[in-house]
Amino acid sequence: MKTLRGGLIGCGFFAENQLHAWRDLEGAEIVALCDKDRRRLDETGNKFGVAVRYENAAEMMRAEQLDFVDIATTAPSHRLLVELAAAHGLPVICQKPFAENLTDARAMTTACEEAGVTLMVHENFRWQAPMRAIREILRSGEIGAPFFGRFSFRSAYDVYATQPYLAEGERFIIEDLGIHILDLARSMMGEADAITCRTARINPSIRGEDVATILLSHASGASSIVDCSYASRLETEPFPETLIEIEGPAGSLRLKTGYELSVTTGAGTTRRSVAPDLPAWGARPWHNIQESVIAIQRHWLECLRDGREPETSGRDNLKTLELVEAAYASAALGETCRVGG
Numbered sequence: 001m002k003t004l005r006g007g008l009i010g011c012g013f014f015a016e017n018q019l020h021a022w023r024d025l026e027g028a029e030i031v032a033l034c035d036k037d038r039r040r041l042d043e044t045g046n047k048f049g050v051a052v053r054y055e056n057a058a059e060m061m062r063a064e065q066l067d068f069v070d071i072a073t074t075a076p077s078h079r080l081l082v083e084l085a086a087a088h089g090l091p092v093i094c095q096k097p098f099a100e101n102l103t104d105a106r107a108m109t110t111a112c113e114e115a116g117v118t119l120m121v122h123e124n125f126r127w128q129a130p131m132r133a134i135r136e137i138l139r140s141g142e143i144g145a146p147f148f149g150r151f152s153f154r155s156a157y158d159v160y161a162t163q164p165y166l167a168e169g170e171r172f173i174i175e176d177l178g179i180h181i182l183d184l185a186r187s188m189m190g191e192a193d194a195i196t197c198r199t200a201r202i203n204p205s206i207r208g209e210d211v212a213t214i215l216l217s218h219a220s221g222a223s224s225i226v227d228c229s230y231a232s233r234l235e236t237e238p239f240p241e242t243l244i245e246i247e248g249p250a251g252s253l254r255l256k257t258g259y260e261l262s263v264t265t266g267a268g269t270t271r272r273s274v275a276p277d278l279p280a281w282g283a284r285p286w287h288n289i290q291e292s293v294i295a296i297q298r299h300w301l302e303c304l305r306d307g308r309e310p311e312t313s314g315r316d317n318l319k320t321l322e323l324v325e326a327a328y329a330s331a332a333l334g335e336t337c338r339v340g341g
């Protein structure tokens with residue numbers, strides 16, 4: 001089988017995980033790197049043994065024989081880079097947040113569709129080991145169709161140390177982290193048709209909101225709560241675990257701190273660990289996220305091979321972005337906002 005040749009754009013904090021994961025996976029190799037910051041480009045190139053380096057993405061796409069590009073830059077550059085990939089006929093993975101607004105996201109999705117190139121948003125939280133286990137239980141019908149869900153991410157972990165831009169934007173936790181948790185709620189409860197959100201900034205040294213409490217109404221009639229905080233000092237620091245409660249007519253499930261999953265039905269309660277593996281290159285507590293990067297990149301390769309649309313395609317991610325936008329609108333207006341209509 002042919003090894004696919006990838007070009008990675010953006011050699012920053014998170015790209016290291018993607019580069020490690022590509023090295024773990026058979027069937028793809030990152031043959032070229034791009035970053036407009038020469039120092040980061042060279043440091044990453046030296047660390048991962050990639051000699052072909054560009055400071056300009058258009059030049060890389062023109063000069064190299066690539067099978068796909070992997071965009072690991074922050075959101076402001078995503079539209080330009082995705083449209084560039086589409087113009088070069090290159091299948092493209094784009095990090096979250098896919099775009100800064102829905103207009104850009106729709107234009108990017110259309111550009112890829114018109115160019116006939118596969119587009120996947122790197123929405124990796126769905127691919128975390130505990131989330132894969134929960135989705136399997138829901139698919140099996142063991143607890144029935146959910147009528148209630150809670151998706152909770154509360155922490156005081158210092159994310160600003162490695163991602164300083166998170167302290168600088170007008171928007172923070174919904175756009176950066178809530179986006180993943182809203183995507184999990186969609187993937188487990190089905191699409192939402194209304195959203196109510198309240199936000200707060202507790203940490204005075206950041207610009208955006210670091211707490212968000214969201215109520216979702218789902219088209220199925222179910223309700224769920226998505227609550228996120230980076231201002232919660234807890235007895236045990238759970239970063240980066242998402243805690244989940246889902247209840248259906250035939251039973252319930254609970255994902256608790258420490259990756260313990262319990263399922264209760266009429267037959268009683270079963271408990272098991274759904275802890276992620278620690279990749280050889282990984283480091284706690286990030287291993288949950290790091291392992292999911294391998295899983296989503298594997299999914300990408302399978303989709304390219306089979307000519308399938310990735311689960312978190314641009315089209316799919318528009319629905320997650322709609323929830324993000326509607327959450328901000330609801331918080332600003334103090335009202336419930338309709339979505340998906």
Ligand code: NAD
Pocket residue numbers: 009010011012013014015034035036037040055057072073074075077081095096097122123124162163176289
């Ligand atoms: P970063 O600022 O550390 O790195 C981004 C890099 O992209 C920088 O080196 C910058 O010079 C480069 N860059 C920006 N525009 C460019 C362009 N037009 N051409 C070439 N290079 C360009 O950012 P980061 O912390 O690595 O985050 C990158 C993205 O990953 C963000 O969107 C962030 O939200 C996301 N992220 C995702 C997860 C996850 O679990 N999916 C976790 C953390 C971060």
Ligand code: 89Y
Pocket residue numbers: 159163176177180240
């Ligand atoms: O950027 C965020 C993400 O996607 O996962 C966790 C994070 O690194 C900080 O909130």
